[in-house]
Amino acid sequence: MSKDLMNKIDALGAQEYMSDAQLAVFEEHLRGEHERLIIRQQEITNTSMKNPESISGDEADKANAIQSSADARAESEKNKAMLRSVSVALQAIKTRDYGYCIKCGEEIGLKRMISQPAACRDIECETFEERKNKQNPAANLKIS
Numbered sequence: 001m002s003k004d005l006m007n008k009i010d011a012l013g014a015q016e017y018m019s020d021a022q023l024a025v026f027e028e029h030l031r032g033e034h035e036r037l038i039i040r041q042q043e044i045t046n047t048s049m050k051n052p053e054s055i056s057g058d059e060a061d062k063a064n065a066i067q068s069s070a071d072a073r074a075e076s077e078k079n080k081a082m083l084r085s086v087s088v089a090l091q092a093i094k095t096r097d098y099g100y101c102i103k104c105g106e107e108i109g110l111k112r113m114i115s116q117p118a119a120c121r122d123i124e125c126e127t128f129e130e131r132k133n134k135q136n137p138a139a140n141l142k143i144s
Contacts, residue, residue, distance in 0.1 A: 005029050006114050017107055018099040027093045030117055034086045037079055044076045085118040092120070101125050 008025045015022055092098040099108050103125040112119055121129060 002029065002114070002117075005117065009110065009114055017110065018096075022110075023093050023096075023098060026098065026113065026117055027090065030086050030090050030093070033117070034083065034090065037083045037086060041076065041079050041083065044072055044079065047072065082118070085120070088120060089118040103129075 005025070008029075009022060012019075012021050012025070089098060092100075099110075099113055100106065101108055101122040102120045104122065106122050108119055108122045112123065119126070
Protein backbone atom coordinates (compact mmCIF):
# COMPACT_ATOMS: atom_id res chain seq x y z
CA MET A 1 0.00 0.00 0.00
CA SER A 2 1.27 3.40 -0.89
CA LYS A 3 1.43 5.53 2.25
CA ASP A 4 1.83 8.61 0.07
CA LEU A 5 -1.38 7.79 -1.78
CA MET A 6 -3.19 7.05 1.47
CA ASN A 7 -1.99 10.34 2.99
CA LYS A 8 -3.14 12.32 -0.04
CA ILE A 9 -6.59 10.72 0.01
CA ASP A 10 -6.86 11.18 3.80
CA ALA A 11 -5.87 14.84 3.45
CA LEU A 12 -8.93 15.41 1.26
CA GLY A 13 -11.19 14.62 4.19
CA ALA A 14 -14.69 13.24 3.86
CA GLN A 15 -15.69 13.20 0.20
CA GLU A 16 -18.24 11.57 -2.02
CA TYR A 17 -16.85 8.26 -3.34
CA MET A 18 -14.56 8.93 -6.30
CA SER A 19 -15.01 12.67 -6.18
CA ASP A 20 -13.13 14.83 -8.67
CA ALA A 21 -10.44 15.45 -6.04
CA GLN A 22 -10.02 11.73 -5.31
CA LEU A 23 -9.92 10.90 -9.01
CA ALA A 24 -7.21 13.54 -9.52
CA VAL A 25 -5.08 11.98 -6.76
CA PHE A 26 -5.50 8.47 -8.21
CA GLU A 27 -4.79 9.73 -11.73
CA GLU A 28 -1.57 11.41 -10.61
CA HIS A 29 -0.49 8.24 -8.82
CA LEU A 30 -1.34 5.97 -11.76
CA ARG A 31 0.42 8.23 -14.26
CA GLY A 32 3.56 8.03 -12.11
CA GLU A 33 3.22 4.26 -11.89
CA HIS A 34 2.73 4.06 -15.67
CA GLU A 35 5.91 6.05 -16.26
CA ARG A 36 7.85 3.90 -13.77
CA LEU A 37 6.66 0.72 -15.49
CA ILE A 38 7.60 2.03 -18.95
CA ILE A 39 11.10 2.90 -17.74
CA ARG A 40 11.45 -0.53 -16.11
CA GLN A 41 10.26 -2.25 -19.30
CA GLN A 42 12.92 -0.39 -21.29
CA GLU A 43 15.57 -1.46 -18.76
CA ILE A 44 14.46 -5.09 -19.01
CA THR A 45 14.51 -4.94 -22.80
CA ASN A 46 17.96 -3.32 -22.88
CA THR A 47 19.52 -5.84 -20.49
CA SER A 48 17.94 -8.92 -22.04
CA MET A 49 18.89 -8.14 -25.66
CA LYS A 50 21.83 -10.55 -25.55
CA ASN A 51 21.21 -14.01 -26.92
CA PRO A 52 22.20 -16.34 -24.04
CA GLU A 53 23.35 -18.95 -26.57
CA SER A 54 26.01 -16.52 -27.85
CA ILE A 55 27.70 -16.23 -24.43
CA SER A 56 31.20 -17.62 -24.51
CA GLY A 57 32.49 -19.44 -21.50
CA ASP A 58 31.85 -22.65 -19.69
CA GLU A 59 28.52 -24.42 -19.33
CA ALA A 60 27.83 -22.75 -15.98
CA ASP A 61 28.15 -19.30 -17.58
CA LYS A 62 25.79 -20.32 -20.37
CA ALA A 63 23.31 -21.81 -17.89
CA ASN A 64 23.38 -18.61 -15.83
CA ALA A 65 22.81 -16.54 -18.96
CA ILE A 66 19.88 -18.72 -20.02
CA GLN A 67 18.34 -18.49 -16.54
CA SER A 68 18.83 -14.72 -16.47
CA SER A 69 17.16 -14.45 -19.87
CA ALA A 70 14.20 -16.54 -18.68
CA ASP A 71 13.91 -14.40 -15.54
CA ALA A 72 13.95 -11.23 -17.66
CA ARG A 73 11.20 -12.62 -19.93
CA ALA A 74 9.05 -13.48 -16.90
CA GLU A 75 9.59 -10.04 -15.38
CA SER A 76 8.80 -8.45 -18.73
CA GLU A 77 5.50 -10.33 -19.01
CA LYS A 78 4.52 -9.35 -15.46
CA ASN A 79 5.50 -5.74 -16.17
CA LYS A 80 3.44 -5.71 -19.39
CA ALA A 81 0.40 -7.04 -17.51
CA MET A 82 0.81 -4.32 -14.90
CA LEU A 83 1.13 -1.69 -17.64
CA ARG A 84 -2.13 -2.93 -19.20
CA SER A 85 -3.88 -2.77 -15.82
CA VAL A 86 -2.66 0.76 -15.15
CA SER A 87 -3.69 1.85 -18.66
CA VAL A 88 -7.17 0.39 -18.13
CA ALA A 89 -7.42 2.21 -14.79
CA LEU A 90 -6.38 5.51 -16.37
CA GLN A 91 -9.01 5.03 -19.08
CA ALA A 92 -11.62 4.27 -16.38
CA ILE A 93 -10.76 7.58 -14.72
CA LYS A 94 -11.46 9.38 -18.00
CA THR A 95 -14.85 7.68 -18.32
CA ARG A 96 -15.57 8.10 -14.59
CA ASP A 97 -15.93 4.32 -14.17
CA TYR A 98 -12.84 4.18 -11.95
CA GLY A 99 -13.45 2.62 -8.55
CA TYR A 100 -16.42 0.57 -9.72
CA CYS A 101 -16.31 -3.17 -10.38
CA ILE A 102 -16.30 -4.11 -14.07
CA LYS A 103 -18.34 -7.24 -13.29
CA CYS A 104 -21.08 -6.11 -10.91
CA GLY A 105 -20.85 -2.31 -11.02
CA GLU A 106 -20.56 -1.96 -7.24
CA GLU A 107 -18.06 0.33 -5.54
CA ILE A 108 -14.70 -1.38 -5.16
CA GLY A 109 -14.04 0.61 -2.02
CA LEU A 110 -11.56 3.30 -1.13
CA LYS A 111 -9.32 1.04 0.99
CA ARG A 112 -8.93 -1.47 -1.85
CA MET A 113 -8.34 1.29 -4.40
CA ILE A 114 -5.62 2.78 -2.20
CA SER A 115 -3.91 -0.59 -1.77
CA GLN A 116 -4.46 -1.68 -5.40
CA PRO A 117 -4.99 1.48 -7.51
CA ALA A 118 -5.32 -0.54 -10.73
CA ALA A 119 -8.00 -2.85 -9.29
CA CYS A 120 -10.97 -3.29 -11.59
CA ARG A 121 -13.07 -5.71 -9.51
CA ASP A 122 -14.43 -5.64 -5.98
CA ILE A 123 -13.18 -8.29 -3.56
CA GLU A 124 -16.07 -10.71 -4.18
CA CYS A 125 -15.77 -10.61 -7.97
CA GLU A 126 -11.95 -10.79 -7.83
CA THR A 127 -12.10 -13.81 -5.51
CA PHE A 128 -14.59 -15.50 -7.85
CA GLU A 129 -12.35 -14.77 -10.86
CA GLU A 130 -9.26 -16.14 -9.09
CA ARG A 131 -11.08 -19.34 -8.08
CA LYS A 132 -12.37 -19.79 -11.62
CA ASN A 133 -8.85 -19.37 -13.01
CA LYS A 134 -7.43 -21.87 -10.49
CA GLN A 135 -10.05 -24.44 -11.48
CA ASN A 136 -9.43 -23.98 -15.19
CA PRO A 137 -5.82 -22.87 -15.69
CA ALA A 138 -5.94 -23.83 -19.38
CA ALA A 139 -8.43 -21.00 -19.95
CA ASN A 140 -5.62 -18.54 -19.17
CA LEU A 141 -3.24 -19.90 -21.79
CA LYS A 142 -2.60 -17.63 -24.74
CA ILE A 143 -2.73 -19.36 -28.08
CA SER A 144 -0.72 -17.64 -30.77
